[in-house]
Amino acid sequence: MTTVAVKPATMAQALTRAMRDAMAADPAVHVMGEDVGTLGGVFRVTDGLAKEFGEDRCTDTPLAEAGILGTAVGMAMYGLRPVVEMQFDAFAYPAFEQLISHVSRMRNRTRGRMPLPITVRVPYGGGIGGVEHHSDSSEAYYMATPGLHVVTPATVADAYGLLRQAIASDDPVVFLEPKRLYWSKDSWNADRPTEVEPIGRAVVRRPGRSATLITYGPSLPVCLEAAEAAQAEGWDLEVVDLRSLVPFDDETVCAAVRRTGRAVVVHESTGFGGPGGEIAARITERCFHHLEAPVLRVAGFDIPYPPPMLERHHLPGVDRILDAVARLQWEAEG
Amino acid sequence: MTVMEQRGAYRPSPPPAWQPRMDPAPLLPDAEPYRVLGTEAAAKADPDLLRRLYAQLVRGRRYNTQATALTKQGRLAVYPSSTGQEACEVAAALALEERDWLFPSYRDTLAVVARGVDPVEALTLLRGDWHSGYDPHTHRVAPLSTPLATQLPHAVGLAHAARLKGDDVVALALVGDGGTSEGDFHEALNFAAVWQAPVVFLVQNNGFAISVPLDKQTAAPSLAHKAVGYGMPGRLVDGNDAAAVHEVLTDAVRHARAGGGPTLVEAVTYRIEAHTNADDATRYRGDAEVEAWRAHDPVHLVERELTARGLLDEAGIEAARQDAEEMAADLRTRMNRDPELDPMALFDHVYAETTAQLREQRALLRAELEAEQDRHDEQEGGAR
Numbered sequence: 001m002t003t004v005a006v007k008p009a010t011m012a013q014a015l016t017r018a019m020r021d022a023m024a025a026d027p028a029v030h031v032m033g034e035d036v037g038t039l040g041g042v043f044r045v046t047d048g049l050a051k052e053f054g055e056d057r058c059t060d061t062p063l064a065e066a067g068i069l070g071t072a073v074g075m076a077m078y079g080l081r082p083v084v085e086m087q088f089d090a091f092a093y094p095a096f097e098q099l100i101s102h103v104s105r106m107r108n109r110t111r112g113r114m115p116l117p118i119t120v121r122v123p124y125g126g127g128i129g130g131v132e133h134h135s136d137s138s139e140a141y142y143m144a145t146p147g148l149h150v151v152t153p154a155t156v157a158d159a160y161g162l163l164r165q166a167i168a169s170d171d172p173v174v175f176l177e178p179k180r181l182y183w184s185k186d187s188w189n190a191d192r193p194t195e196v197e198p199i200g201r202a203v204v205r206r207p208g209r210s211a212t213l214i215t216y217g218p219s220l221p222v223c224l225e226a227a228e229a230a231q232a233e234g235w236d237l238e239v240v241d242l243r244s245l246v247p248f249d250d251e252t253v254c255a256a257v258r259r260t261g262r263a264v265v266v267h268e269s270t271g272f273g274g275p276g277g278e279i280a281a282r283i284t285e286r287c288f289h290h291l292e293a294p295v296l297r298v299a300g301f302d303i304p305y306p307p308p309m310l311e312r313h314h315l316p317g318v319d320r321i322l323d324a325v326a327r328l329q330w331e332a333e334g
Numbered sequence: 335m336t337v338m339e340q341r342g343a344y345r346p347s348p349p350p351a352w353q354p355r356m357d358p359a360p361l362l363p364d365a366e367p368y369r370v371l372g373t374e375a376a377a378k379a380d381p382d383l384l385r386r387l388y389a390q391l392v393r394g395r396r397y398n399t400q401a402t403a404l405t406k407q408g409r410l411a412v413y414p415s416s417t418g419q420e421a422c423e424v425a426a427a428l429a430l431e432e433r434d435w436l437f438p439s440y441r442d443t444l445a446v447v448a449r450g451v452d453p454v455e456a457l458t459l460l461r462g463d464w465h466s467g468y469d470p471h472t473h474r475v476a477p478l479s480t481p482l483a484t485q486l487p488h489a490v491g492l493a494h495a496a497r498l499k500g501d502d503v504v505a506l507a508l509v510g511d512g513g514t515s516e517g518d519f520h521e522a523l524n525f526a527a528v529w530q531a532p533v534v535f536l537v538q539n540n541g542f543a544i545s546v547p548l549d550k551q552t553a554a555p556s557l558a559h560k561a562v563g564y565g566m567p568g569r570l571v572d573g574n575d576a577a578a579v580h581e582v583l584t585d586a587v588r589h590a591r592a593g594g595g596p597t598l599v600e601a602v603t604y605r606i607e608a609h610t611n612a613d614d615a616t617r618y619r620g621d622a623e624v625e626a627w628r629a630h631d632p633v634h635l636v637e638r639e640l641t642a643r644g645l646l647d648e649a650g651i652e653a654a655r656q657d658a659e660e661m662a663a664d665l666r667t668r669m670n671r672d673p674e675l676d677p678m679a680l681f682d683h684v685y686a687e688t689t690a691q692l693r694e695q696r697a698l699l700r701a702e703l704e705a706e707q708d709r710h711d712e713q714e715g716g717a718r
Contacts, residue, residue, distance in 0.1 A: 030498075056498055061525070062521075062524055062525055062528055064521040064524065064525070066487070066517060066518055066521050067487050067518070067521030067522065067524065067525045069487075070484065070486075070487025070488060070490075070491065070518060070521065070522065071487045071488075071490050071491030071494060071522075071525050072491060073487065073488045073491055074487065074488035074489060074490060074491020074492035074493070074494070074495065074505070075491040075492065075494060075495040076491075077470070077476070077488065077491070077492050077495075078491075078492045078495035078496055078499070079495070079499075080495050080498075094517070097481060097484060097518075098484060098487070098518075101481045101484060102481075102484060102488070105465070106477075107683050107684070107685070107686070108465070108683045108684055109464075109465040109466045109477055110466055110469070110470060110477060110683075111464065111466075111679070111682070111683050112682070112683040112686075113469045113470060113471065114470050114471070114477075115686060146684055147684055147685070149685075169686070170686040171685050171686050200689070246689075247685075247689040247690065247691070248689075248691065250690060250691070251690070
């Protein structure tokens with residue numbers, strides 16, 4: 001599990017490396033999407049792939065998300081492993097019918113005879129100053145569709161490791177890339193990438209005894225920052241990184257909540273109908289007698305994603321998380 | 335040569351220099367639907383092919399009436415009949431080589447069966463014991479697609495993948511006139527043309543999308559004309575003339591296999607029955623129209639041609655009828671058996687590896703089934 005830190009790599013670089021290594025290892029892996037070829041993607045995540053593997057392996061498609069995913073279905077039927085890029089979260093919506101009516105169901109429809117090993121990469125979330133349609137957190141839509149895996153990395157090592165796993169998976173994976181972490185750096189060695197926990201396992205990123213923050217993707221660094229700040233208040237917060245919303249790791253989450261007795265779920269997605277409701281319900285169903293307080297949610301407001309000059313008021317920040325922690329009925333203790 | 339080179343560059347040049355990329359004239363469909371039967375071209379039609387088409391058409395017509403009857407008896411949840419459209423269904427299946435792929439919609443059970451899929455397995459979706467019954471790889475037939483036109487990009491992707499792998503496989507995708515209004519129709523045709531994918535699109539224009547006639551569906555001169563906008567040829571054919579549909583599709587398949595790219599074929603036909611058994615066609619069309627189309631029946635057209643050329647006599651007609659009756663009897667017998675249902679299978683193929691959550695839900699259903707069985711056993715015991 002040890003890695004020699006050479007020079008810091010960004011999450012974007014780790015994702016590129018994951019695709020490059022997957023393409024080198026398996027000729028069936030094809031990358032496709034808008035601007036992924038010559039340009040290397042609007043976030044440069046596919047940089048160099050077309051040059052190294054040719055345009056047939058890393059293809060600039062026409063600008064049509066349903067067509068991109070729909071043709072990827074046919075390619076997967078013929079034995080390829082398409083890695084599809086949806087340019088932005090909100091631009092993935094035209095592909096919903098293909099995703100929901102076919103991608104998620106084909107294995108089940110054909111009783112396992114026609115699996116669709118497709119990875120759908122979706123840059124998601126806000127905090128990058130994007131104008132409308134460039135900052136959505138769409139994970140709840142995907143989570144509500146049986147047959148899809150929904151995965152989101154929050155660290156550089158996970159970006160590489162989870163994407164390799166997603167591409168190798170025989171099931172369709174919606175791979176949500178937190179775009180405000182694209183340029184986050186970590187001492188990660190591209191030549192000796194660390195093994196990471198499999199898809200479906202959550203990881204405790206910070207141990208703690210007072211309360212558990214449960215989060216994923218773009219909100220992980222915010223939660224870790226909140227946990228540092230909480231020390232001043234005398235709280236020792238635990239932080240769980242879900243990594244995978246589907247399958248959901250009840251075991252790790254519940255073990256954490258049983259240890260601390262208090263939990264706050266943190267995400268950018270709207271609170272109403274968002275992942276936090278499901279997570280809070282699962283914790284309550286499984287750990288009720290270990291809870292000292294109701295499970296709280298810190299989420300984006302139930303509003304259309306705000307314009308960039310106002311988005312800081314929407315995104316869960318350290319203060320809002322600490323306020324929630326303060327409301328965890330501490331007075332009832334002792 | 336790459337696909338891009340093959341199609342030639344198309345970049346805006348500064349004004350006033352501008353040239354269309356290609357001459358659109360060769361892409362245009364004929365003014366009239368292409369016909370073979372009842373024309374001079376019929377004399378050149380291969381007798382063996384006509385006989386094969388005839389046998390399949392007779393079977394296909396019988397399959398439609400049998401499936402409709404099974405629906406009335408409650409053996410099928412629903413059946414969208416292709417009566418009147420058998421020429422398209424049969425010709426589509428016969429125009430393909432074994433290595434090719436067929437992408438059917440929900441009204442294309444006949445094409446699926448003509449391709450070799452077991453007639454009972456082809457009806458699994460419509461019986462409702464599962465969403466699809468056959469292994470798509472065995473006869474290279476995709477599952478029947480219910481959401482309109484969504485199967486078209488699949489056909490394009492598969493054809494593209496085959497070409498990337500160096501296989502000379504062609505995909506034939508079926509869609510109706512209503513389906514041409516869907517976005518996926520547009521995206522599939524555009525991708526196919528840009529990639530020069532070896533795919534053929536067959537639009538069965540049967541006049542209606544459930545109740546809505548074609549003139550409320552499109553303002554295009556014909557559906558075949560839509561091809562021109564994508565840079566592929568459009569062909570217009572009489573969809574009740576099995577020989578004509580077969581010839582046009584065979585040409586398009588050959589063209590695609592040779593690297594010539596996709597073709598859009600519009601077959602003009604008519605849905606003789608209502609949309610499904612649940613529909614009432616008298617609310618939106620008159621008997622006279624239906625009767626006019628019955629006079630242009632796809633089975634009779636081939637029968638007349640074969641008889642006129644002395645290639646079919648009463649005994650031949652009777653033999654074809656007998657063969658179709660045997661198929662129908664077998665279908666009846668097998669469909670009258672209750673399908674074997676396994677509720678636990680609901681959880682088996684959601685993911686390659688099941689999840690902890692599905693394991694819990696599976697256990698819940700198992701417990702419910704066992705409790706149901708216990709109650710049943712108790713009642714049985716009490717009755718005795």
